[in-house]
Amino acid sequence: MKILIIEDEPDLLDVIRQSLEMEHFLVESAGTYLAALDKIVDFDYDCILLDIMLPGGSGLDLLRELKNLDKSDNVIIISAKDSLDDKLAGLNLGADDYLTKPFHIAELTARVKSVLRRKSFQGKNLVVIGNLKLDPEERTLTIGDEPLPLNRKEFDILTYMLVNKNRLVNKTSLAEHVWGDHMDQADDYEFIYSQIKNLRKKLKERQADVEIQAVYGIGYKLVRL
Structure with a gap:
């Protein structure tokens, strides 16, 4: 799973x-409004941790841009601003959660996992297809x-393919999602x-009820056998 910290x-x-990487998430980051804007325009993420007050602009404007781009990235706002107006504005613009600084890192990690379960795995702890059971949190x-x-x-x-089962996943998207941004520049x-x-x-070899099929020149698709 790929996370963007803004x-x-x-x-x-x-x-x-460090906390998210210990949980085996792939983490990208941006420290300014413009750097974040470049990231969300060019790449897709499973979850975005978004500060509202950024050098060069507002995180709320980034939410508006995500909405304009029709992107479904999960967003958790992490902000020192604890006003009801800001919370409502963020949630109305499509944010999934709002966490006020200072916070415990364990709580943030738990909220990230909760959002991912709800959006990517339909609220379930296990992904089950046929005789295959995958636990994203325990990584088993x-x-x-x-x-x-x-x-x-x-x-x-496999996790990315299961989230996108029966969809054609192109090689560039798979590379960026598993190995990180800018993998589209690989030779x-x-x-x-x-x-x-x-x-x-x-x-x-284990006679799984799923198969990863190659689509020549484009990418891969996971299908149920």
Whole structure:
């Protein structure tokens, strides 16, 4: 899962980043309004942590831009401003939650997971398709009730494919989501091919009820067998 932190306080940003990375999230960041604007225009995220007061502009304007772009990124506002008007404005513009500074990092992490469960996994703790059960928080996969070990990238790829099951996922989106922004500038996608190859082999050997199908020249699609 890929998170964008929009925060101009370097110390707080580092603490949040470290906490989320310990939970195996892929974390990107922006410290100014313009840097954040470039990020949300060019890339997609599972969750955005958004400060309202930013150098160069307002986080509320970034929310408006997300709305104009018709993007469905989950947004949690993290702000020192604890006014009802700001909360209502943020929620009315599409924010999913509002957390006032100072806050406990554990609470922020819990809210991120809650938003992701609600939006990406329909509020469920487990993703179940056929004989496959994936636990995004515990980062475990079982097939037919037997655990199947995956490396970090294999697990992240499978999670992204499950969230987008039956949809065509292009290689660039997959690369950016699992390896980080700007992967569209990579010379080739050999790093994706090797991970996909190993993941498909593991799923086939365990007779999983899903298959990752390659769409030549475009990307991949996860389908139920």
